[in-house]
Amino acid sequence: MDMDEAEISFFKDGLRLDGRGADQIRPIKIEVGVLSRADGSCYIEMGGNKVIAAVYGPREVHPRHLQEVTRAIVRYRYNMASFSVEERKRPGPDRRSYELSKVSREALEPVILTSYFPRSVIDVFVEVLQADAGTRTAGINAASVALADAGIPMKSMISACAAGKVADTLILDPMKEEDNFGQADMPLAMTPAGEITLLQMDGRLSQEEFRQALEMAMRGCREVYELQRKSLVDKYSQLESEPVLEVSALE
Amino acid sequence: MDRKVVVPGDLLSEDAKRCGEGTFVKDGRVYSLLYGLANCKDKINVIPLAGKYVPAPGDNVIGVIKDITFSNWIVDINSPYDGLLHISEFPKRIEAEEMSKYLRMGSSIMTRVKDVDPAMKVELTLNDRKLGLIRTGRVIEISHTRVPRLIGKGGSMISMLKKELNCNIFVGQNGRIWINGGAEEMDLALKTILLIEKEAHTNGLTDRIVEFLKSEKGARS
Numbered sequence: 001m002d003m004d005e006a007e008i009s010f011f012k013d014g015l016r017l018d019g020r021g022a023d024q025i026r027p028i029k030i031e032v033g034v035l036s037r038a039d040g041s042c043y044i045e046m047g048g049n050k051v052i053a054a055v056y057g058p059r060e061v062h063p064r065h066l067q068e069v070t071r072a073i074v075r076y077r078y079n080m081a082s083f084s085v086e087e088r089k090r091p092g093p094d095r096r097s098y099e100l101s102k103v104s105r106e107a108l109e110p111v112i113l114t115s116y117f118p119r120s121v122i123d124v125f126v127e128v129l130q131a132d133a134g135t136r137t138a139g140i141n142a143a144s145v146a147l148a149d150a151g152i153p154m155k156s157m158i159s160a161c162a163a164g165k166v167a168d169t170l171i172l173d174p175m176k177e178e179d180n181f182g183q184a185d186m187p188l189a190m191t192p193a194g195e196i197t198l199l200q201m202d203g204r205l206s207q208e209e210f211r212q213a214l215e216m217a218m219r220g221c222r223e224v225y226e227l228q229r230k231s232l233v234d235k236y237s238q239l240e241s242e243p244v245l246e247v248s249a250l251e
Numbered sequence: 252m253d254r255k256v257v258v259p260g261d262l263l264s265e266d267a268k269r270c271g272e273g274t275f276v277k278d279g280r281v282y283s284l285l286y287g288l289a290n291c292k293d294k295i296n297v298i299p300l301a302g303k304y305v306p307a308p309g310d311n312v313i314g315v316i317k318d319i320t321f322s323n324w325i326v327d328i329n330s331p332y333d334g335l336l337h338i339s340e341f342p343k344r345i346e347a348e349e350m351s352k353y354l355r356m357g358s359s360i361m362t363r364v365k366d367v368d369p370a371m372k373v374e375l376t377l378n379d380r381k382l383g384l385i386r387t388g389r390v391i392e393i394s395h396t397r398v399p400r401l402i403g404k405g406g407s408m409i410s411m412l413k414k415e416l417n418c419n420i421f422v423g424q425n426g427r428i429w430i431n432g433g434a435e436e437m438d439l440a441l442k443t444i445l446l447i448e449k450e451a452h453t454n455g456l457t458d459r460i461v462e463f464l465k466s467e468k469g470a471r472s
Binding site: 039040057058059060069111113116117118119120148149150151152153154155156157191192193228229232233236237 | 285
């Protein structure tokens with residue numbers, strides 16, 4: 001796409017570059033239990049983002065000095081594959097991925113009942129295979145499903161979605177072009193009940209815009225939650241209806 | 252029986268008195284803590300579909316010796332926490348120098364959790380006739396969440412299996428199962444147990460397993 005920094009049109013006939021309306025999220029695909037060796041796992045596609053999350057644990061803590069006597073610790077590693085972006089990314093952790101690991105961990109920790117597993121660790125690994133703006137939200141969504149799949153007790157699920165601003169218009173779930181050349185990006189993670197566990201903002205929004213964007217992102221999160229829930233429920237109801245006929249007969 | 256798949260945070264009931272295992276109460280309402288199957292009787296329990304085994308006093312488990320210290324055997328019990336078996340919990344009096352003569356590294360034992368302290372120090376014991384070193388048979392591993400299904404209501408499933416399969420079976424709460432019997436019986440037992448693990452969340456399982464065993468035996472004779 002030939003993009004002139006000064007004048008890019010983000011809208012065409014009131015629709016966005018990929019044909020979405022301003023308040024629509026990108027299509028989402030969630031698969032549960034994709035890794036056989038992990039205790040819980042999830043693969044998610046949010047538009048052009050492709051992210052895989054794996055959960056191991058609760059298990060013994062190594063190195064030992066990180067151990068907490070009264071609760072489990074949570075470790076979250078966000079990592080981008082070198083081939084996940086257009087220009088090859090230098091592999092390995094960097095300033096950005098350290099920060100994202102920290103905020104994502106803090107987005108999930110409040111709902112995990114760590115006191116059930118003293119002296120242990122719950123490891124969450126999130127690998128970004130393909131990036132298209134909003135990888136931290138995709139990572140958190142996948143990690144939340146993977147934690148549930150691993151059978152870890154949680155007070156609720158966590159769903160994440162971003163809102164942004166381009167061409168003085170508020171939009172939901174920005175994609176790459178909108179993120180790169182837009183005016184603001186605001187990722188949000190919350191429980192379905194509306195308790196916010198992550199809220200970041202990059203760029204500028206007025207107070208009124210911020211309120212609206214928050215409202216928008218919360219609606220996005222609720223949509224994501226329904227899909228997360230559905231993917232988990234489907235994993236077992238499918239198996240149930242196949243070999244057993246009595247179940248459907250009873251209902 | 253009313254069962255449905257729930258995810259963490261699902262509202263289960265408005266009545267706080269009905270909270271059971273795998274649930275929590277907030278503002279007088281019962282919510283699910285786990286991803287699993289909700290059992291709605293007078294108490295609502297959520298049975299997990301996955302998860303690690305957390306030892307509780309009184310559990311029979313199968314462990315593997317993974318280290319020997321001055322007076323303890325360290326036992327892997329398929330859990331985030333290691334088990335400690337003190338020499339004094341061995342049925343007979345032995346000297347510390349001779350510990351590895353009785354239970355070596357890699358030995359499998361049927362043991363019982365004697366006590367678990369808040370710091371998750373797990374003490375094991377061998378002081379029971381049923382417990383001890385495993386010398387013959389096979390040990391298989393299933394998810395510990397499937398163990399209640401394998402035992403069945405009041406032991407209905409397991410006693411049926413023992414009778415039909417003509418095998419001796421010891422079920423560890425940690426998901427390890429010891430089977431002892433003829434080679435062919437053990438093969439069939441293994442197949443049956445793996446089938447139970449796969450279909451643990453379905454209804455009317457005991458009857459289907461009886462059918463399965465009948466057809467398997469019919470094919471053989």
